[in-house]
Amino acid sequence: MTDLIPNVLAERYASPEMCDIWSGEGKVRLEREFWVAVMKAQKDLGLSIPDGVIEDYEKVIGQVNLDSIRQREAVTRHDVKARIEEFCDLAGHEHIHKGMTSRDLTENVEQLQVYRSLLLIRERAVTTLIRMGELAEKTKDQIITARTHNVAAQPTTLGKRVAMFAQELLLGIERLDSLIERYPVRGLKGAVGTQLDQLTLFAGDTDKVAEVEKRIVAHLGIQTCLQNVGQVYPRSVDFDAVSSLVQLASGPGSFCRTLRLMAGNETASEGFAKGQVGSSAMPHKMNSRSCERVNGFHTLLKGYLGMAEGLAGDQWNEGDVSCSVVRRVMLPDAFFAMDGLLETFLTILNQFGWFEAVIDRENQHYFPFLATTTLMMKAVGKGAGREEAHEAIKEHAVATVLDLRNGVIQKNNLGERLADDGRLGLSLEEIQQVFQHADQLIGGAKSQIALLQEQIQVWQHKFPAAAAYAPGNIL
Amino acid sequence: MTDLIPNVLAERYASPEMCDIWSGEGKVRLEREFWVAVMKAQKDLGLSIPDGVIEDYEKVIGQVNLDSIRQREAVTRHDVKARIEEFCDLAGHEHIHKGMTSRDLTENVEQLQVYRSLLLIRERAVTTLIRMGELAEKTKDQIITARTHNVAAQPTTLGKRVAMFAQELLLGIERLDSLIERYPVRGLKGAVGTQLDQLTLFAGDTDKVAEVEKRIVAHLGIQTCLQNVGQVYPRSVDFDAVSSLVQLASGPGSFCRTLRLMAGNETASEGFAKGQVGSSAMPHKMNSRSCERVNGFHTLLKGYLGMAEGLAGDQWNEGDVSCSVVRRVMLPDAFFAMDGLLETFLTILNQFGWFEAVIDRENQHYFPFLATTTLMMKAVGKGAGREEAHEAIKEHAVATVLDLRNGVIQKNNLGERLADDGRLGLSLEEIQQVFQHADQLIGGAKSQIALLQEQIQVWQHKFPAAAAYAPGNIL
C-alpha cells in the first residue's frame, strides 16, 4: 500500500521500545516464542514430539512476513489459523498449538504485551521521578509566591512546588508497582476455562497439566496465574492497567498545567536555555507546546480508560468477544500515549528554566500583603494594641491594592504606608527586613523536599538503570 | 422545607452504616472530633489552652443542629466559618482551629470519610466473596453447558461459572486492599502546604509540629501521611478510590449480566424459593430486576469515575477549588452506589436458584454436538479410519442441526444417526454412555473451585466478622 495510514501515536510520540512491544512483527515473535515454550513443556511432560521439531520451529521465529500472514487470513478468515499455518509452513512441521484454543495463545501473549509495557512504563516513571527530584533540589532555594485559586496566597519555594507534583507522581508509581506485583495471567485454560483439552492431551493427568502451565507462566515471567477463568481473563484486569496509567499521568499533568500558568506570567518556561527566546519575530512568545501536549496525552488516556470501563463487568457467560476490537485498539494506543507522555515530560524537565528577576518582581508585588500577619505580631510585640494594629494594616492594605489596580501607583508601597502610620510603631527598615526575609515565611518547604528525596532514593535503588535514561528527541 | 429533595442513592439503596459516614450530622461530628484531637495534641505539645476548655468542647460534639449552621452560613457565606462559630458558641470558648486553614479541617475529614467508606466496602466485599464461595460449593456438581459468544461451547459446572466471577471479585478485593494499605492522608499542612501557620504557632519548632501532625494522623487511624502537598491532597487519590470501586463491581456485574441471560433461558433465577413464581397473572415472568439494578449501579459508578478523572491532573499551582462541587457530589454518591450494589448483590446471592430440569434439557440438546471429539476418538480406538470417522460425524452433525432448526426433529438425535452409520462402528449404547458421562467433559472444573475456596479462606480469616453479615431488605 502506498498510502497506508499509520498509527499516529506510535509514529510521532512513542519510544522505539514501546513500539517494539506492540508492532505486528513483535507480536508474531512473542506468539512463536510462546508456542515453542508450550511445546517444550509438553515434550518434557511426555507428549510425543519428535526430536529436532522444536529446533526447526525455533530457527524460523524471526522470519516474520506480515503480508504472507495477511493473505492467509483473507482465505481462512481466522487470524490465529493464518498465523499457525505460516509458522508451520516455515518450520516444515505441524506440532504447535496442541490442546490449545486460539485464546490460549492470544490471551497470554496480549497479557505479556501489557505486562512488559507496564514494566517499561514503571522504569520510565522512576526516571521521571528522579529528574523531578533533581529539579526540586536545584530550585529549592528559589522563593516564589504560592497561589491558591490562582491568586497569591503565601510564599513557598519553587523546589517545594516541584516536590508537590513529584509526590503525586510517586503515589502513581506505588499504585503501578502494586499492580505489577499482583498482575495475574490467564494461563492454558482451554475453550471455557476448564483445561479440558490439555487434560485430554495428558489423559486426565492433572499434575502434568498443572506443571505445563507452571512452566508456561514462568516463560512469560509473570508471578501469578489465575485459577478460575472462562474463555478469557477478566477484563477488569485491563481496566486496572489503564486506570493505573491515568493515575500515573496525574502528577505530570498538574505540573504541566501549572507550568503553562507560570509561562503566562513569564516566571518559568519549558523551553529554556541560555539566551533562548521564541521566534525571531516574537521573541517573547515561548509557547508551552510540550506541556499542552502532556495535558493532551492525559485526555487521550482518559478516553482509553472509558473504553476499558465499557468492557469491565460486561462478560456474558464464559466469554464473548465484544471486547475484541476494543482491546485491539485501546491497549496499544493507551500505552503509546502514556509512553509519549513520559518522553515529552522528561524533555520538559530537561529544558525547564525559571526567570529569577520576574519571580522577584512578583514576590515584591505580593509579599507586603502576605507578610501582614508577621508585621502585626511585630507591632504588638513592640507595644501596639492588637485591634488598633489590625485596623491600621487593613486600611493600608485595602488602599494599596485599590491604588495598584487603579493605576494610582505602579509598585506596592504598603511598607511605606505602614511605616508612616504611628499606630504600628514600626520603622520602614524594620518592615522591609520582614519583606526581605521571605525565607522565614516558607515554613517547612525545604525540610519537606528533603523527605521527598529520601523516598526517591528508595525507588532509585530499586531501579538502578532508570537514572541514566534520556528521552529521544521529540517533535 | 416540606418538599426537600432527598439523595436517591442514600434514601433507597445504601446501608445505614454508609449513610452514617456521609450524613450532614455525621460529618459535623467527625469535624468536631478532629478539632478536639488537634487541640489535645497542641496542648500536650505546649500550646496554652486553659484546663476544662477541651472538655467543654467534647461535651457538645453530639449537639448537631444543621439548621443553625445553615443560618450562620447564609450570613458568613463561608461554610467552615459557620461551623467554627456554632461549635464555639455551644462550648462557650474560642480555642479550636488554631494555626489551621479551612482545608486543614476539610481535607482530613473528607479523607477520613473516604477511608472509612473504603473499609466498610472491603468488609462487605469479603462477605460477598464468602457468599459466592458458598454458592460455588453448593452448585459445583451441577453440569451446565458453558457458552462462548453466547452459544454452547463445552460442558462446565454451575459452580465453576460462579467461581469464575468470584475470581474476578477477588482480584477487585486485592486491588482495594492494596489501596487501603497505601492510602495517604494530607495532614496539617496549612494554606499552601508549607505548615507555616503551625510552625508559627510553635515558634518554628519543627519537631513539635511534626509530633502534632503525627498524633492527628493517629487519631484518624490512617497509616500514611503525605509530606509534600499544596492546599489540597492530590486529586488522583480520589481517582484511585473511585476506580477501585469500578473494578470491584466488575465481578458482580458480569455475574448479574450472565444471570440475566440464564433467566432468559429459564435455567436460573435471582428470585428463587420453593415454588416461587412471578406474578399470578404471569407466573413464568420472573424478572431479573435486582441483577439489572446491579448493572445499573455499575453504570453509575463509571459516571462518577468520569467525574474523578476530570479532577486528576488538573491542579493549578498549590490548588484551586474547581474540584469542590464535584467532590461534594461524587464522593458520597459513588460510595452510596457501591454500597447499594453490594447490598443488592448479596440479596441476589441469597435468593439465587437454578432449574435442574431445564438445565438438563439444554444439556441434552447440546451435548451430542459437544461430545463429537470424544466419539471420534472412541471410533478410531475401535478401528475406524480417522478421516472416515471425521467425515461421518460432520455429515450427521450438520444434518441434525439443520433438522432441529427447521423443525424436522424436536430432539437432538445425533446419537441415533451415528449409531446407524457403519463407518463409526459404535453402538447406540456406547454413544449414549458418552453423552451421559458429561462429567468427563468438565475438565478441571471441580479442582479449580477447590483452589478458589483456599483463597477465600485467607480473606475470611482476615475479616472474621464478614461471614455473618446479612444485607437489609431491598426495595
Added chain:
Amino acid sequence: MTDLIPNVLAERYASPEMCDIWSGEGKVRLEREFWVAVMKAQKDLGLSIPDGVIEDYEKVIGQVNLDSIRQREAVTRHDVKARIEEFCDLAGHEHIHKGMTSRDLTENVEQLQVYRSLLLIRERAVTTLIRMGELAEKTKDQIITARTHNVAAQPTTLGKRVAMFAQELLLGIERLDSLIERYPVRGLKGAVGTQLDQLTLFAGDTDKVAEVEKRIVAHLGIQTCLQNVGQVYPRSVDFDAVSSLVQLASGPGSFCRTLRLMAGNETASEGFAKGQVGSSAMPHKMNSRSCERVNGFHTLLKGYLGMAEGLAGDQWNEGDVSCSVVRRVMLPDAFFAMDGLLETFLTILNQFGWFEAVIDRENQHYFPFLATTTLMMKAVGKGAGREEAHEAIKEHAVATVLDLRNGVIQKNNLGERLADDGRLGLSLEEIQQVFQHADQLIGGAKSQIALLQEQIQVWQHKFPAAAAYAPGNIL
C-alpha cells in the same frame, strides 16, 4: 427521618423552578395529571367512565403525601402500584390506569420532566446569551492583549473575547433548540410497544387508540410521538438530552477558565464592585470561586453523560430496566447541575469587572513586541531596506525580552532602542504613535461583535421574557 441526606445539587445550587420539576411531590402531581388526561380522552372516545369520577380525581391531585405512598410501596414492593392505590383511595374510585402498563405512565411523565427541564434551560441559556451580549457591548472598546498558548499574541478587545465565548454558547443554544424541536415522546404503547392493551380496551379500533394517544401527547405539549418502540423509548434520546447540556456548558466553561486566568494576572475579576476587595486580611485575594464552580459543574455534567452513554445502545429485546436506577439519578442530577451552572454563571456575568490600569500595564509590556510588523512596514515605507529593518528589529526585540526577564530593565523599552537605531529611520515619536494606536491592531474585533449582537437579537425576540430574568443569590 431526622437525618435525611439531601440531594446536594438541588439543595445548594439549583433554582426553585428546576427543583419543582423533579421533586417527589411535583412528579406525583404530573403523574396524576397524566392519568386524568388519559381518562378524559378515553371517556371522550367512548370508554365507560361514570360522570363525576374524573372530577373526583382532579380534586385530589394536589393532596400529595409521600410518606403514605412510601408505606404502600413497602407493602406492594411496586412503586407504581403504590401510587395508583394512593390516588384511587383519595378519589374514592378505581378508574385510572386502564389499558396501561407502568411504563405507559412513567416513561411519558419522565419524558415530560426532561422536556420541561430542557425548556427551562433554553430560557435560562437565552438570558445568559443576552447578558454576555451586554457585557461584550460594555467592554468592546477595552483593548487587551490576546493570548494563544497563554502567551501574548496580538491585541484584541475585551468585548471580542466575551463575544468569542458567547458565540460558543450560541452554538450550544442552537443545538439545544434543535433537540427540543425534534424531541419525541413515547406515548401509550403498552407492555411491548404494540398498543395491545389500549386496542383491546377499544375492541381493536385503531383510530380510537390513535386519537387517545394524540390527545395525551397534546396534553404533554410535546410535538412528536414515536411510532415504533418497545417497553421503553430509546435511551439514546436521554443521551441526546444530556449531551446537549454538556455542549451548552462549554461556552460558559471556557469563559470561566479564562476569567480564572485573568484573575491570576489581576486584569479582571468575577467579584467586582466599586472598591471591592478580598478579605480584610488579604485584600488582594479575590478568588474565582464561582468560576471554579462553573468548571466543576461541567465536570459533573460530563460524568452524567458517561452514565447516559452507558445506556445508549444497550437495550435487550423490547426493553429491560438495567437503566432504571441510572435514570433515577442521572436525569435530575444532570439538570440540577446545568441549572446550577447557569445560575452561577449569570451571577458571575453580573459581577464581572476589569482593571483598566492593570490591563494597560500589560498592554504596554507586550505591545512593542506585537507591533513590530507594523513598524517594519513603516520603516520600509520610509526607505529602509527590508532585510536590514528586519535584522534591526529582531536584534532589539531579543535583547529587550532578555533584559526584561533578567531584570536588567523593568519596563519594555524596545521603542527607545529602535528609535536609536539608524537602520530604521524612525523617530521615537513615530514609534510611540504606533504603540498608542493599538486600536489599529485589533482588526475586525468591533465589527465582529456587532454581528454577534444581531444574532443575539434573534433569540431575544424568540424568548421575550428571558431578558428580565435575574438569578437568585448563590452560596
Added chain:
Amino acid sequence: MTDLIPNVLAERYASPEMCDIWSGEGKVRLEREFWVAVMKAQKDLGLSIPDGVIEDYEKVIGQVNLDSIRQREAVTRHDVKARIEEFCDLAGHEHIHKGMTSRDLTENVEQLQVYRSLLLIRERAVTTLIRMGELAEKTKDQIITARTHNVAAQPTTLGKRVAMFAQELLLGIERLDSLIERYPVRGLKGAVGTQLDQLTLFAGDTDKVAEVEKRIVAHLGIQTCLQNVGQVYPRSVDFDAVSSLVQLASGPGSFCRTLRLMAGNETASEGFAKGQVGSSAMPHKMNSRSCERVNGFHTLLKGYLGMAEGLAGDQWNEGDVSCSVVRRVMLPDAFFAMDGLLETFLTILNQFGWFEAVIDRENQHYFPFLATTTLMMKAVGKGAGREEAHEAIKEHAVATVLDLRNGVIQKNNLGERLADDGRLGLSLEEIQQVFQHADQLIGGAKSQIALLQEQIQVWQHKFPAAAAYAPGNIL
C-alpha cells in the same frame, strides 16, 4: 520503516472512502486545494499575484511525497512550515499562505475532513435505514415472543422488533442531519480571530476580506461561517460531531445486542444462508462475531467521545493547543470506528436470518401464559364468574410453570388443564383457537411498521444514491 505500525481501525475496518478523507496524502491534497482557493480569491479581490503562478501550484497538487515533508519537518520542527516549503518548491513560487496563520489552514481543512466524514456517514446511515426497512418488511408477519427483562412478555412480530431499532436509528439520523445543517466553519480569522492579517493585506478593506472569506467557505462547501472565534473554532463543535456518532450507533448497537440474545436461543443468526452452519466440528456454533464487533465499535466511540469531552469548555484565552494531540488521534479514529461499525452492520443486515421452527417452539412454549387474559375474557363472556375464572387460571398457570421447570412435563399443557376445569366452561378447541391466533395478540405491530416505512421513504428520496450502496467484504 519496515515495521510501521498501522492504524488498526483504518487498516481492518474502515471503508476506502473514509480512509481517503483522513489519509496523509489526502490531507495534503485538501490543504493545497485550500491554499489555491485562497490565492484565487485574493487575486480576484486585487492582491498582486502574477499570472501563471496559481496554475503552477495547481499542477503539482497531486504530487504528494510524505517522506520529503517529514524530512523538512525534522529540520523546521514546524509541520505547517514544512508543507508550505514543499508545495512552494514543487510549484517554483512563494505566493501561498499570504496573510494566513497556520490555524487558518489547519482549522479549516480539519473541519472540511470532519464535514465530509459527516456527509459520508449520513449517506451510509441512510443505506442502513433502508436495509432495516426492507428487513422489517420481510419479517413483518413472523410472530415472535417479545421480551422485557429478557423474559417473555407479549407477542409481537420480528418485523416490529426490527422497526423498533430502525426507529432509534432514524432519530440518530435526524440528529446527525441537523448537525450537518448547522455545522459552522471557522474561516480566515488570523492569529487571535480578529482577521488582522487579512485586513492588513487588503489595507483595512473589510468588504474585501469578507468577500475572500465568503469565497473560501464556498470552496469548502459548508453553509455557515463563524463570526467570533479566537485562534481556533470552539472545541464543543467537535464534541457535537462525535456525540452525534455515539447516538447514531445506538440503534445498531441495540439491534446487535438483541441479535446476540436471539442467537443464544437459536431463533435468529447474523450468519445465515441456505444450509449455513458453524464450523464442521461445531455446526451448531454460529457465533455472533460481527454483532459483538458492532457493540465493540460503540464502546470505542464512547471512548473517543470522552476525549472530545475533555476539550469542550477547556479553552484558555484565545486558544491553546492542549487539544492538538487529542484531535489528531480522536477525530480520524472516531470516524474510522463509526464507518467500520456501519460496514459491519450492513453486512449483518444482509446475512441476517431467522429460524421459524425454533421461533414457533418458543411461541408455543410461552403463548399459553401470554394468552390468559384473552381466555379469561372468553370464559366470562360464556358465563363464568370473573373471580372464579381468575382463580382457576392462576392455579393452572402456576402449576404448569412449576411442572415445566421441574421437568414433570416437557411441553406447556396449560390449555389442556384449563379445558379440563369446569369453572371456565371452555373447550380445548376454543382454547387452542386462541393460542393459534397469536396474530390477534400483536396489537398494532403491522400498522406501526407501515408508519416507519413512510418515514424511511422520505430519507430515501433525499439520498437517492444510498439505496444502492453495498458494503465491502469484512474480515
